[in-house]
Amino acid sequence: MFKRLREDISCVFDRDPAARNRFEVITAYPGVHALLWHRVSHFLWRIHLKWLARMLSQTSRLLTGIEIHPGAKIGRRFFIDHGMGVVIGETAVIGDDVTLYHGVTLGGTSWSKGKRHPTLGNNVVIGAGAKVLGPITLSDGSRVGSNAVVVKDVPENATVVGIPGHVVSAKVKDPSTVKREEFAKKIGFDAYGTSSGMPDPVANAIDIMLDHIHAMDTQMQNMCKSLKSLGSELDVVKLPDLGGCDISSEPLPEHVDSNTTNKSSEE
Numbered sequence: 652m653f654k655r656l657r658e659d660i661s662c663v664f665d666r667d668p669a670a671r672n673r674f675e676v677i678t679a680y681p682g683v684h685a686l687l688w689h690r691v692s693h694f695l696w697r698i699h700l701k702w703l704a705r706m707l708s709q710t711s712r713l714l715t716g717i718e719i720h721p722g723a724k725i726g727r728r729f730f731i732d733h734g735m736g737v738v739i740g741e742t743a744v745i746g747d748d749v750t751l752y753h754g755v756t757l758g759g760t761s762w763s764k765g766k767r768h769p770t771l772g773n774n775v776v777i778g779a780g781a782k783v784l785g786p787i788t789l790s791d792g793s794r795v796g797s798n799a800v801v802v803k804d805v806p807e808n809a810t811v812v813g814i815p816g817h818v819v820s821a822k823v824k825d826p827s828t829v830k831r832e833e834f835a836k837k838i839g840f841d842a843y844g845t846s847s848g849m850p851d852p853v854a855n856a857i858d859i860m861l862d863h864i865h866a867m868d869t870q871m872q873n874m875c876k877s878l879k880s881l882g883s884e885l886d887v888v889k890l891p892d893l894g895g896c897d898i899s900s901e902p903l904p905e906h907v908d909s910n911t912t913n914k915s916s917e918e
Contacts, residue, residue: 655727659686662728666750682731685717692721723757726773733779740768745775746791752779760785760802772807 663670663680670676676683688711695704704721712718717734719725722741729745731737733753739745742765743757755777759767769783772790777783778797785802789795793805796812805811809818875885 655690656687658728659683659730662730662748666730667732681715681717682734682737685711685715685719685731685734685737686725686729688715689719689721689723689725692719693723693725696721723768742766742786743768744770746771746773748774750776752777752781752797754780756782756784758782758784769801 660673660676660683663676663683670680688707692704692707692711695701695707701721708719708721715734717731717737719737719739720741720743723739723743723745725739725745726747726749728748730749731751731753734751736754737751738756738758740757740759742759745757749771757769757771761767766786768786770786770788771777771783772788772793774792775789775794777789777795778799780798781795781801782799783789783795783801787802787804789801789805790807790809792808794810795801795805795816796810798814799812799816800814801811801816803816805816805818811817812819878885
């Protein structure tokens, strides 16, 4: 139990840069409070003290603004950011390392008993205001954009947006996209819920900047090697560590013109 508690608190620091210390997380994060209340109410639900479990969950709802039915099954390192208005139904199943933002609903579409709420795999992220409805499955690594309404299964590592939700980023990615995402992650930028298939000019501009930075870095390394081969002595400047990701050895993305890169380097 205490191991789970430590995990629930520690995962906040990985997903919320505003978190400063454990005391603040324990005392001022309603998402953590709601999860702790749910751990207790779910235990009571499993031992058939269902009225007491419901009363505990309603007390948690009153105090946190987050409604989690005690019958819902929630995995490890679950994080609700902000949290107000989140609703999780009775038969919902949530995997490990899942993140929900405020206003998310994991709801049902039927009045029949049985499985009627969504199943979320591991590492799923659901944006603010999104509605995931019915006994559907969001596979591992999937993402749901803000205010989307999802009523169909979502494949692994896919991004879903819109009303009704539709996939804009599938599992299969070209090498340049994969490399760009890895580089963006290393430097601390991650355009949540967006992809190259969405009309987001800011994300597209950032993608172009990342490609240009990568191209310039590769070109500069080639220039340094050429100068050293001619006997020049160059001062060694220590660059920031990118976590062991050697991006310079990868080929340039297909849309990057090497001639343009050479011209910009010469200037």
